[in-house]
Structures are given as structure tokens and as C-alpha cells.
Amino acid sequence: MIYENVEIGKNSSIGEHVVIEKGVIIGENVTIGHHVVIKAETVIGDNVTIGNLTSLGKTPSTNKKMARKPVSTLEPLKIGHNVTIGDNVVLYRGVVVADDAFIGDLASIREKTSVGSTSIIGRSATIENNTVIGKRVTIQTGSYVTADMTIEDDVFIGPCVSSSNDKYMGEGNYCHQGPFIKKGAKIGNNVTLLPGIIIGEKAVVGAGAVVTKDVPPYTTSVGNPANTLKR
Amino acid sequence: MIYENVEIGKNSSIGEHVVIEKGVIIGENVTIGHHVVIKAETVIGDNVTIGNLTSLGKTPSTNKKMARKPVSTLEPLKIGHNVTIGDNVVLYRGVVVADDAFIGDLASIREKTSVGSTSIIGRSATIENNTVIGKRVTIQTGSYVTADMTIEDDVFIGPCVSSSNDKYMGEGNYCHQGPFIKKGAKIGNNVTLLPGIIIGEKAVVGAGAVVTKDVPPYTTSVGNPANTLKR
Amino acid sequence: MIYENVEIGKNSSIGEHVVIEKGVIIGENVTIGHHVVIKAETVIGDNVTIGNLTSLGKTPSTNKKMARKPVSTLEPLKIGHNVTIGDNVVLYRGVVVADDAFIGDLASIREKTSVGSTSIIGRSATIENNTVIGKRVTIQTGSYVTADMTIEDDVFIGPCVSSSNDKYMGEGNYCHQGPFIKKGAKIGNNVTLLPGIIIGEKAVVGAGAVVTKDVPPYTTSVGNPANTLKR
Numbered sequence: 155m156i157y158e159n160v161e162i163g164k165n166s167s168i169g170e171h172v173v174i175e176k177g178v179i180i181g182e183n184v185t186i187g188h189h190v191v192i193k194a195e196t197v198i199g200d201n202v203t204i205g206n207l208t209s210l211g212k213t214p215s216t217n218k219k220m221a222r223k224p225v226s227t228l229e230p231l232k233i234g235h236n237v238t239i240g241d242n243v244v245l246y247r248g249v250v251v252a253d254d255a256f257i258g259d260l261a262s263i264r265e266k267t268s269v270g271s272t273s274i275i276g277r278s279a280t281i282e283n284n285t286v287i288g289k290r291v292t293i294q295t296g297s298y299v300t301a302d303m304t305i306e307d308d309v310f311i312g313p314c315v316s317s318s319n320d321k322y323m324g325e326g327n328y329c330h331q332g333p334f335i336k337k338g339a340k341i342g343n344n345v346t347l348l349p350g351i352i353i354g355e356k357a358v359v360g361a362g363a364v365v366t367k368d369v370p371p372y373t374t375s376v377g378n379p380a381n382t383l384k385r
Numbered sequence: 386m387i388y389e390n391v392e393i394g395k396n397s398s399i400g401e402h403v404v405i406e407k408g409v410i411i412g413e414n415v416t417i418g419h420h421v422v423i424k425a426e427t428v429i430g431d432n433v434t435i436g437n438l439t440s441l442g443k444t445p446s447t448n449k450k451m452a453r454k455p456v457s458t459l460e461p462l463k464i465g466h467n468v469t470i471g472d473n474v475v476l477y478r479g480v481v482v483a484d485d486a487f488i489g490d491l492a493s494i495r496e497k498t499s500v501g502s503t504s505i506i507g508r509s510a511t512i513e514n515n516t517v518i519g520k521r522v523t524i525q526t527g528s529y530v531t532a533d534m535t536i537e538d539d540v541f542i543g544p545c546v547s548s549s550n551d552k553y554m555g556e557g558n559y560c561h562q563g564p565f566i567k568k569g570a571k572i573g574n575n576v577t578l579l580p581g582i583i584i585g586e587k588a589v590v591g592a593g594a595v596v597t598k599d600v601p602p603y604t605t606s607v608g609n610p611a612n613t614l615k616r
Numbered sequence: 617m618i619y620e621n622v623e624i625g626k627n628s629s630i631g632e633h634v635v636i637e638k639g640v641i642i643g644e645n646v647t648i649g650h651h652v653v654i655k656a657e658t659v660i661g662d663n664v665t666i667g668n669l670t671s672l673g674k675t676p677s678t679n680k681k682m683a684r685k686p687v688s689t690l691e692p693l694k695i696g697h698n699v700t701i702g703d704n705v706v707l708y709r710g711v712v713v714a715d716d717a718f719i720g721d722l723a724s725i726r727e728k729t730s731v732g733s734t735s736i737i738g739r740s741a742t743i744e745n746n747t748v749i750g751k752r753v754t755i756q757t758g759s760y761v762t763a764d765m766t767i768e769d770d771v772f773i774g775p776c777v778s779s780s781n782d783k784y785m786g787e788g789n790y791c792h793q794g795p796f797i798k799k800g801a802k803i804g805n806n807v808t809l810l811p812g813i814i815i816g817e818k819a820v821v822g823a824g825a826v827v828t829k830d831v832p833p834y835t836t837s838v839g840n841p842a843n844t845l846k847r
Contacts, residue, residue, distance in 0.1 A: 170635045171651070187653070189402070189635075191420065206653045209473065217487035256678070295742050323571040340785040386633075402633050451736065473722075491704075493721050529776050
């Protein structure tokens with residue numbers, strides 16, 4: 155079912171049972187799988203591949219307990235050129251995915267978040283709203299990137315890393331602030347990052363560490379709580 | 386495709402390629418996305434929003450290695466009023482979701498589990514069977530709630546928390562028992578909870594802690610294994 | 617929509633809006649849910665149950681930052697007899713699932729991986745490529761099995777376990793090697809496994825442990841970093 159005012163570039167192919175809502179713009183040489191839902195006004199560049207059973211351009215919702223209400227006006231979802239998106243993915247309205255990025259199966263990304271060019275979002279990774287992900291970043295399978303977080307260029311985040319942005323855990327009396335991960339830092343698998351900490355440039359955090367305070371640049375930290383190894 | 390004996394209340398809208406099996410009852414002002422599957426006899430209240438590609442009312446299945454066989458008779462899935470359900474969600478038959486609850490994208494909830502009113506189940510959170518979740522509970526993104534667990538009212542569970550209910554890990558010689566989390570407790574991100582432990586009322590467990598024994602009420606615990614901080 | 621050259625055995629039922637691509641072979645007494653996608657040449661045995669919104673036989677893709685390029689020729693996905701597959705699952709081409717296995721909702725398995733007979737892959741578990749999973753293995757909900765990993769028969773992996781195979785985290789100068797878990801070992805929930813470690817036969821790793829070196833057979837290890845308990 156293709157709604158009115160949809161533009162589809164040449165050599166693009168659309169799978170079975172796809173729903174493309176009004177005002178969607180799709181570039182050239184795009185491949186769209188089966189059972190994909192593309193919500194109104196989404197913009198998709200050239201040479202993009204979209205897997206099956208994926209939902210693009212979802213509008214955020216809320217309930218009465220949630221601290222943060224969805225923004226009433228969000229730009230449409232924008233997907234650059236040469237992007238690959240997996241199966242069963244959910245991308246919100248207000249997300250920008252730059253050229254050459256890769257988003258794995260079962261991943262989801264909330265509104266007001268940008269993914270830089272050539273970056274990789276692993277399968278089943280979950281990215282919150284209001285977050286900036288730089289260029290050539292790898293976020294591996296199953297990792298959780300909280301809201302209000304910054305990940306600079308060339309950062310490597312291993313599988314199953316967890317972050318948080320709410321020091322008082324739901325009390326609502328605190329300005330939420332996610333971690334800030336500086337250029338080229340590497341975070342091992344299943345690391346725990348506390349709210350507001352800064353991981354310095356090219357720092358390494360070992361697998362399973364619980365990072366409770368800032369990590370200086372060019373150092374290695376391990377343990378629970380994480381300590382910086384002597385050099 | 387809408388099967389026989391389906392009731393749909395006024396002002397409700399159904400997306401494209403939706404499958405609603407026989408005997409389903411849908412209230413008023415309900416919005417159902419595209420490619421949704423609603424299995425037989427599911428009951429949905431008024432003012433409910435259901436995302437795309439979501440499966441409601443699934444019957445449990447098993448294989449011959451599984452310790453626990455599915456219950457042969459389960460009540461239909463019941464969703465209260467004003468509930469919001471995301472995209473690519475899986476809810477089983479035998480689940481009860483109370484009014485005003487919120488269930489994020491890619492979450493799943495097994496049979497014989499109840500979610501209290503106004504509670505939030507985060508994206509990609511996985512909830513097992515035979516579990517009680519109270520009112521105004523927050524279970525954040527990617528957390529895992531094991532079977533036979535009790536979560537009282539006003540509990541806050543951060544992202545990526547893990548729980549277990551099987552002390553002997555598959556030996557099958559043990560009565561499975563998940564953790565019991567008392568009223569108002571707060572659990573930080575990526576915390577590990579062992580089988581059968583009790584987290585006391587308004588206790589706080591710091592991010593990344595591994596909780597191997599009961600946590601007294603009104604205390605704070607951190608570390609691996611978790612220790613209670615002096616006050 | 618069923619393409620050309622598809623074989624469907626007797627007493628098999630196909631849900632609504634299912635897409636079965638060319639050359640697929642489906643056995644007898646198979647039940648396929650709604651909105652399922654079965655890619656070309658997939659082979660499904662007898663008495664198999666497949667949930668809703670599931671994608672079978674996906675071809676791997678990549679982007680220019682990824683270290684490993686997909687194999688150009690992969691065998692079709694092969695699913696044995698009596699297998700149960702959940703809703704919103706993604707299985708790649710080049711996967712072999714043996715008889716009596718169980719794959720939970722929202723799980724995904726990459727190419728060149730085999731799942732032994734009667735093994736269980738939990739809900740939302742993510743399994744990478746080039747991995748061998750033995751017989752009667754349990755991998756519980758939300759666990760992450762990295763690439764190039766071996767899991768022998770009768771292993772138990774609790775929920776939310778994380779593994780990795782890349783010692784230098786994306787530097788690309790290292791032969792990737794996942795953990796090797798020997799026969800009958802048990803891994804507790806939220807354990808972190810580092811690249812290349814060996815977990816000995818019937819060893820037990822306690823919940824929340826961070827395993828940084830080999831674990832001897834018939835021992836128990838706990839902590840961060842994990843230490844072997846005295847016997």
C-alpha cells in the first residue's frame with residue numbers, strides 16, 4: 155500500500171506488503187524488504203537497503219509517569235546514501251542517519267538522535283533520544299546508549315555495554331545527563347557507565363568494568379569500581 | 386484480515402495488513418498500527434495505542450528439554466484502558482496489562498504475568514512468566530525480569546538489569562524462585578540479581594552491583610559482591 | 617505471496633500475508649504464523665512451528681567499516697524436524713538448526729552458525745556468525761554469543777551473559793577468537809567473558825563474574841576479575 159505523494163527513485167525495488175505513508179521520498183537503487191512500514195515524510199537516500207519487518211519514522215509516545223514528554227514537532231526521519239538497515243528495526247521520527255551507516259537487526263533508535271557517517275549500530279542495540287553519535291563509531295550488539303549522551307568520532311563500544319543518565323533513578327529532581335565518550339575511546343563488553351561521567355580521548359575501559367568516575371585520556375581502567383591501571 | 390466474532394469499538398482505527406483472529410474485543414478510540422497480529426480472544430480496552438509489527442496474545446510453546454511445560458489453559462491477553470504498546474512487541478496469552486501502562490518497542494512479556502497500572506516496561510525489556518509487577522513501576526530498556534519474581538509498587542529498575550531464578554542452573558532439582566523487590570526500591574543499571582534474594586523497601590542498589598544476598602530496607606549497596614554501605 | 621518452485625508438505629498451514637520466496641522446501645505438519653518472510657531456498661523439516669513476523673534465510677550485509685566481509689556463497693538456511701521458532705526472530709542464510717531445537721521470540725542468529733539438537737536459544741538472545749553450539753545447550757534470554765565461539769554439549773548459559781572475540785577492540789590487527797566453553801559448564805547470569813578464554817568441563821562461573829583468564833574444569837569461579845574458589 156503506497157499512499158499519495160510518495161516519490162520513488164529509479165531502479166528501486168519494494169517488497170511485498172510494504173506500507174509507505176504520504177510524502178515519503180525514496181532515492182535511487184533502494185531495496186526495501188517485505189512488510190516494511192515507512193511513516194509519513196521519511197526521506198531515504200540513494201543505494202539504501204532496508205530489511206524485512208522494519209518500522210521507519212515512528213512518532214514517539216509517552217504515558218503519564220514518564221518524566222520527559224515527546225517533542226511535539228520533530229523533523230522527519232532522514233536516512234543518507236548507502237545506508238544498510240536490518241530486519242525488525244525501529245527508527246523514530248527525528249533521527250538522522252548519515253551516509254554509509256549500518257544498523258543491525260532488531261535495533262531501535264529514538265528521536266532527536268544522529269548517527270554519523272560510516273558508523274555501525276549492532277543488532278539489538280538500543281539508542282535513546284537526544285544523543286549524538288559521531289563518525290566511524292562502532293556500537294556493538296546489544297549495547298544500550300542512554301539519552302543525553304555524546305559519543306565522539308572513532309569510538310568503539312563493545313557488546314552489551316550499559317549506560318545511564320539518571321543519578322537519582324526516577325526521582326525527577328535532577329538534570330539527566332548521559333556519559334560523554336571522547337574521540338577514539340574503547341569500551342569493553344558488558345561495561346557499566348554511570349550518569350555524566352567523561353571517558354577521555356583514546357582511553358580504554360576493560361570488559362565488565364563499572365565506571366563511577368571520569369576516566370583520564372590515554373589510560374586503561376578495569377574493575378568494579380573501575381580503577382585506572384598504572385602505566 | 387479480520388476473523389469472525391470480532392468486536393471493534395467506535396472511533397477505532399486499524400492499520401494495513403492487520404490480522405485480528407476470532408473473538409477479539411477492541412474498545413473505543415483504539416489505534417492499531419500496520420502488520421499487527423492479534424490472536425484469538427484478546428481483550429483491548431479504550432484509548433489504547435498499538436504500534437506496528439506487534440504480536441498480541443501468543444500461546445506459549447516449549448521443547449522437550451524445557452523444565453517447565455506451558456499451562457494448557459490460559460486466560461486471554463487483557464489490555465486495560467489508555468495503554469500504549471510499541472512496535473515489534475510480543476505479548477503472550479495469560480498476560481494482564483493494567484490501565485495507563487506503557488510497553489516499549491521490541492519488548493516481550495510471557496504468560497501469567499501482570500503489569501500494574503501506570504507502569505513502564507522499556508524497549509527491548511524481556512519479562513518472564515509467572516511474575517507480578519506492581520503499580521507505577523519503571524523497568525528500563527533492555528532489563529530482564531526472570532520468572533517467579535515479584536516487583537512491588539513504585540520500584541525503579543534501571544537499564545540492562547539482569548535477574549535469575551535458578552540457583553542450580555538447569556539441574557532441575559530446585560524450586561525456581563526469582564528475586565523479590567520491595568516497595569520503592571531502586572536498582573541501578575546493569576545490576577545482577579541472584580535467585581531468591583530480597584531487596585528491602587526503598588533500598589538502593591548501585592549500578593553494576595552483583596547482589597548475592599538480601600539487601601536490608603533503606604540501605605545502599607554497591608560492588609561485586611554487593612556490600613551495604615555504612616550510614 | 618508464494619513464489620515459484622516452492623514445496624509445501626501435507627498438513628502444513630500458512631498464516632496471512634506470508635512471503636515464501638522461490639525454491640523453499642517446507643516439510644509436513646508445519647505451522648507458519650502471520651507475516652513471516654522465508655527467503656529463497658530455505659529448507660524446513662517436519663513438525664516445525666514458526667511464529668509471527670519472523671524472517672528466515674536472510675543474506676548478510678556489511679558496510680565499509682566492517683572488518684569481516686560476508687561470505688559470498690552460503691548454504692541455504694536449514695531447519696530440522698520438530699523445531700519451534702518464536703515471533704520476530706531473524707535467522708540468516710548459512711545457519712543450521714538441528715532437530716528439536718527451540719528459538720525464542722526476538723532472537724537472531726547470523727550465518728555459518730549451527731545449533732545442536734534439543735538446544736534452546738532464549739528470547740532476545742543474539743548469536744553471531746561462525747559459531748558452533750552443541751546439543752542440549754541452554755542459552756537463556758538476552759545472552760550474547762560472539763563470533764568464532766564454541767559451546768560444547770550440555771552447556772548452560774544463564775540470562776544476559778556477554779562474550780567478546782576482539783582483544784584489541786576494532787584495531788583489526790588480531791585474529792578474532794571467541795571463548796571456548798567445554799562440555800557441561802554452567803555460566804551464571806550477566807557474566808562477562810573475554811576473548812579466547814577457555815571454560816573447562818563442568819566448571820561453574822557465578823553470576824556477574826568477569827572472566828579474564830581460563831577457568832579450570834570442575835571448579836567454581838566468581839568476582840571481578842573472576843577467581844577460582846578453593847575446594
